[in-house]
Amino acid sequence: MTITRAMLETLDRDDMLAPFRAEFDLPPDTIYLDGNSLGVLPVAAKARLRRVVEDEWGRGLIRSWNDAGWIDLPSRVGGMIAGLVGAAADEVTVADSTSVNLFKLAAAAVRMRPGRRVILSEPGNFPTDLYMLQGLSGLLGGAIELRTVPADAMADALTDEVALLLLTQVHYKTGHVHDMAALTARAHAVGALTLWDLSHSAGALAVDLNGAGVDFAVGCGYKYLNGGPGAPAFLFVARRHxxxxxxxxxxxxxxxxxxxxxxxxRPAPGIRRHLCGTPPILGLSALEEGVAVMARADMGRIREKSSRMGDLFLALVEQMCGPDCFGVISPRDARIRGSHVSLSHPDGYAIMQALIARGVIGDFRAPDALRFGFTPLYLRHADLWDAVAHLADIMRTGEYRQERFQTKTAVT
Amino acid sequence: MTITRAMLETLDRDDMLAPFRAEFDLPPDTIYLDGNSLGVLPVAAKARLRRVVEDEWGRGLIRSWNDAGWIDLPSRVGGMIAGLVGAAADEVTVADSTSVNLFKLAAAAVRMRPGRRVILSEPGNFPTDLYMLQGLSGLLGGAIELRTVPADAMADALTDEVALLLLTQVHYKTGHVHDMAALTARAHAVGALTLWDLSHSAGALAVDLNGAGVDFAVGCGYKYLNGGPGAPAFLFVARRHxxxxxxxxxxxxxxxxxxxxxxxxRPAPGIRRHLCGTPPILGLSALEEGVAVMARADMGRIREKSSRMGDLFLALVEQMCGPDCFGVISPRDARIRGSHVSLSHPDGYAIMQALIARGVIGDFRAPDALRFGFTPLYLRHADLWDAVAHLADIMRTGEYRQERFQTKTAVT
Incomplete structure (x- = not known):
């Protein structure tokens, strides 16, 4: 069946999530397919940050730790995020970066499994996850070993040597979704603990940490939660631990x-012991606004729409660019695909630059992946048509071969 | 000699730093003597944060990592701070919190001194400094021991067991200034490394890290550097290391x-390897504005004025409150006193609350310290008169005994 723009417009007219688009401040003439890397600015965050800067900092100064509730921000925003990931409010807090939180919880976990020396993960996991564990292993003089095995060998690699299984639920590049409940159960069966990185799932899927019996989790504030550039990250510790x-x-x-x-x-009781230094108030305040919008949306509807968008995007690429133009890195089955889709092409970098120059923003992940994220709260189905039309045009004309699209920049 | 308000007004008229006051957005009817805990809002930070939020995040989105220079912020702001602490631009970067940076550098240092198991510090050092080292020691299963000895026993405690000497240059409570050069030399003489916490000295004293031969340092962004609540922190690694x-x-x-x-x-060359997760862009941007103001002021003049203000404050307390009203925790000799002064009183908490209710803002540090910070860029000498006049009035009338000043709040 050939997809038409009119069909997509009909989907938009019937979209119960459509009103959320007005809650975001979107740049004009842009189709933003990179909310999986840096989410957009919530309208409410603008006024909130002015108030935090000009009133709370400028006028209240040190008094704002009490009077403006700064001291409670980590637990307050954590409690709101908890509702998005199937946790109780007192099981989540916000602190530091995803990397730092990974270190904290991995170190806490291995201490709870003395005698076991393996942390198990997969090759190609988001690099900082592996790097942080390598750092922990190095600090401990090799008393802990990071072992990586491919996803299809994970079950067999779970032995009684394993202290901790560390996986990212939705793979940052492929978008593949791990079966969190099954792998957690498998880890528990051999006495291992689990630490899930939810950076690409919180705000994108209906995550159910307690339903899956997860022990520990971390996640990112600046992707689907729209917390702003370098927003602080969250962490989860199951109440039983x-x-x-x-x-x-x-x-x-x-x-x-x-x-x-x-x-x-002397560690605080509960989740608060996982805080470290003084909380970053500007970042926490912006994050609270991003999470507040997300918390009002129905996660089932979000997931349904992003799955449909991924399917439509893949179908449109085939329809408009031709069946052999791009490789498809991501699963075609939406049930095991997160909220982004990755294509492969040897000229992926230049193609993405050419797209960005036309106002269609995705990102590139070395060596050859073009990554497109679908964020149902502010994207329309018709945007997919327009984005792929640009892509097809770039491929047909060879526009991406222009020299200006070849130069690598610091962040890609 | 009796001090008069007219004398202080004369000092203000002759003050070469007076024009800097206009660069800060100060709350009306307030005398802010807590810039050592949370610095005030630079006027330029207001516009900067609007631009970062509304233009760079809102319009530029992911492109701002390159186009707005976000990716360079840690090294750019670090280079500016380097100029305030006697370091080369490529020896300082901005990341994480002071606590997290302490952990990183302490762990790096002890790894450079294999076979030595002691980290030496002093009791009563700022708590997070001790706590972070206790955390490191616990993680390493006691392979590293945190040993605290009083300042006057420090020299003798520096033995060839010591891997690292960790001290805060200006004590957070007493304001006492350690002789950084002498203690560093003494540590080096026994083969130990040094890690100095500059939280209460950067932006307050003329710190000379390289002149003193310091190995590692960390410091806070939200005190004298006016980087905003929970601003990211800086760290220094001498180029030779x-x-x-x-x-x-x-x-x-x-x-x-x-x-x-x-x-x-694979660690980056140079200082960049001390970054960890994604940089907090809102906090870094505010900090850059705070540091930019400080970088235009003459540190010799800042130190001269804050020393004079401390002397005047102590003299005014004695003159207006009487000689026995308060204990004096801080050194009376300005040469070994940082930019704040602490008084003691058994009712210190309530007295500080009563002062704050009158718009004179200092802070309280358990069990009995009233702490007053002097920030020469935005305080006037005459402010000291007015602040101490309020204090004297509160003591004379017993106003602080009112019940409303007794209730402890979360942050004091």
């Missing part, structure tokens, strides 16, 4: 009595 | 090729 989990970045904000200024660290 | 120092929080932003997305961590 909260009294045992001791993380090594034991800063004053995780102390049981941070303002008693004693010399000896 | 940059190829050897390997820190364990090896996130993707510290990778030699962060966008190659390889599976194996």
């Amino acid at each position: 909260q009294d045992q989990a001791v993380q090594p970045l034991s800063g004053w904000m995780g102390h049981a009595a941070p303002f008693a200024f004693g010399d000896d660290y | 940059q190829d050897q120092a390997v820190q364990p929080l090896s996130g993707w932003m510290g990778h030699a090729a962060p966008f190659a997305f390889g599976d194996d961590y």
Whole structure:
């Protein structure tokens, strides 16, 4: 069946999520297919940040830690994110970066499994996840080993040597979705703990951490949660582990009595012990606005629309560019595909630059992946038509071969 | 000699730093003596943050990593801070929190001194400094021991067991200034490395890291540097150590090729390997404006004025409150006193609340310290008169005994 733009416009007219588009401040003449890398600006975040900067910081100053509730922001925003990932409000907090949170929770987890020396992950996992674990292993003088095995060998690699299974639920490049519940159960069957990176799933899928029996999780604030560039990250510790989990970045904000200024660290009860330094108030405030919009949307509808958008995008690429123009890195089955789709092409970098020059923004992941993210709260089905029309035109004309699209920039 | 308000007004008229006051957005009817805890809002930060939020994030989106120079912010702001602390531009970067940076550099340092198991510090150091080292020690199963000895016993405690000496140059409570050069030399004489916390000295004193031969340093962005609530922190690694120092929080932003997305961590050359996760752009942008103002001021003049303000404040307290009203925690000798003064009083908490209710803002540090910070860029000498007049009035009337000033809040 040939897809027409009119069909997509009909889908948009019937889209129950369509009103959310007005809650975001979108750049004109742009089709933004990179919300999986940096989410867009929520309208409410503009006023919020003005208020935080000009009133709370400018006028309230130090008093705002109490009067504006700054001190409660990590747990408040954490509690809101909890609702998006199937956790209880007191199981999630916001702190530091995804990388730092991974380190904290991996270190806490291996300490809970003395005698086991393996942290299991997969090759090609988002690099910082592997790097942070390599850093932990190096610090511990090799007492912990990071072992990576391909996804299809994961079940067999789960042995009683494994202290922790660390996986990203939705793969940053392929978009493949792991079966979180099944792998968690398999890990538990051999006595291992699990740490899931939800960077590409929180705000994109209906994540059910407690339903899946997950032990620990981390995730990113600036992708689907629209928290702004370099937003702080979140972390989850299942309530059953909260009294045992001791993380090594034991800063004053995780102390049981941070303002008693004693010399000896005593971890706070519950999730708060996973805080470290002074919370980043500007970033937390922006994140709260991003999460607040997401929290009002129905996650089932979001998932349904993004799955449909991924299917439509793949079909449109084939229809408009031809069946052999691009490789398809992502699963074609939407049930095991996250909210982005990756194509491959040897000239992927230049093609993406040419697309961006036309106002269609995706991103490139070395060596050859063109990545397109579908964010149902602010994208229309018809945007897909327009984006792929540009792509087809770039391929037909060879526009991407122009020299100006070849130069690599710092961040791609 | 009795001090008069007219004398202070004369000092203000002759003050070469007075024009800087207009560069800060100060709340009306407030005397802010807490810039050592949270610096005030630079006027330029307001417009900068609007631009970062509304244009760079809102319009530029992912493109702003290149187009708005986001990716360079850590090294750019680090280079500016370097100029304030006697370092070369490529020896300082901005990342994470002071706590997290302490962990990174302490771990890097002890790895450079294999066989030595002691990290030496002092009791009563800022708690997070001790807590982070306790966390590192716990993670390493006691292979590293945090040992605290009082300042006057420090020299004798520096033995060849010591891998690292960790001290805060200006004590957060007493304001006492350590002799950084002498203690660093003494540490080096026994083969130990040094890590200095500059949280209460950067932007307050003429710090000379390289002149003192310091190995590592960290410091806070939201105090004297006026970077905003929870601003990211800075770190310093002397150039001679940059190829050897390997820190364990090896996130993707510290990778030699962060966008190659390889599976194996390879530290970036130079200072960049000390980055970890994605930089917090809102916080970094605000910090850049705070540092930019400070960088235009003469640090010698700043130090001279803050020393004079401390002396005047102590003299005014004695003159207006009486000689026995408060204990004096801080050194009376301005040469060994940082940019804040602490008084003691058994009712310190309530007295500070009563002062704050009158618009004179200092802070309280348990159990009994009233802390007053002097920030020469935006404070006038006459402000000291007015602040102490309020304090004297509160003490004379017993106003602080009112019940409303007794209730403890979350942050004090």
